[in-house]
Amino acid sequence: xxxxxxxxxxxxxxxxxxxxxxxxxxxxxxxxxxxxxxxxxxxxxxxxxxxxxxxxxxxxxxxxxxxxxxxxxxxxxxxxxxxxxxxxxxxxxxxxxxxxxxxxxxxxxxxxxx
Amino acid sequence: xxxxxxxxxxxxxxxxxxxxxxxxxxxxxxxxxxxxxxxxxxxxxxxxxxxxxxxxxxxxxxxxxxxxxxxxxxxxxxxxxxxxxxxxxxxxxxxxxxxxxxxxxxxxxx
Numbered sequence: 001x002x003x004x005x006x007x008x009x010x011x012x013x014x015x016x017x018x019x020x021x022x023x024x025x026x027x028x029x030x031x032x033x034x035x036x037x038x039x040x041x042x043x044x045x046x047x048x049x050x051x052x053x054x055x056x057x058x059x060x061x062x063x064x065x066x067x068x069x070x071x072x073x074x075x076x077x078x079x080x081x082x083x084x085x086x087x088x089x090x091x092x093x094x095x096x097x098x099x100x101x102x103x104x105x106x107x108x109x110x111x112x113x114x
Numbered sequence: 115x116x117x118x119x120x121x122x123x124x125x126x127x128x129x130x131x132x133x134x135x136x137x138x139x140x141x142x143x144x145x146x147x148x149x150x151x152x153x154x155x156x157x158x159x160x161x162x163x164x165x166x167x168x169x170x171x172x173x174x175x176x177x178x179x180x181x182x183x184x185x186x187x188x189x190x191x192x193x194x195x196x197x198x199x200x201x202x203x204x205x206x207x208x209x210x211x212x213x214x215x216x217x218x219x220x221x222x223x224x
Contacts, residue, residue, distance in 0.1 A: 002160075004157075046211055093158075101145060103148075105158045107156055108156060110155070
């Protein structure tokens, strides 16, 4: 099956610092990648959609200057949380889609901002 | 407005006690319906994609079905390892983003 990895799996940082999360499709080319945020006991909230080589499309209410997304290749997308604050603490999950409609999800990254 | 509603929110079963999870949807042109399983602290794991009414798919103890208004995930003789949150999502014809329901959390006790 299609495998998507994320790194790091957990990160703890101080308020005001920036954090980068990587999402890789390991065995397929991902034309589209998605970034989600999930709060405890809630469903996934789509933050943005990115296509390789294009600017990301952000959902309403998501600050594009705070959550920088880069999709530089067909196997790698990165999410950078700039000037992180405690309210940015959450579970961030990426997904990747290739030739089919199915999205395959990464294992998630737990971000804690102190 | 496109919407996905899952019921029940939580379901407790004894091992071997079969049941069904429901996903009802309203969407302007369904392209596909997806079922995922999510364990605590992990990303969703893909289970099934359904495209048209009447379609059914099976995997081990799970069977997913689709009608024009809803989908069911049938769990036959569940085991404790089937305990997880099951997420339903739809994809519109004119779109790339999945619309998720809130999930059903299944607990199977031995």
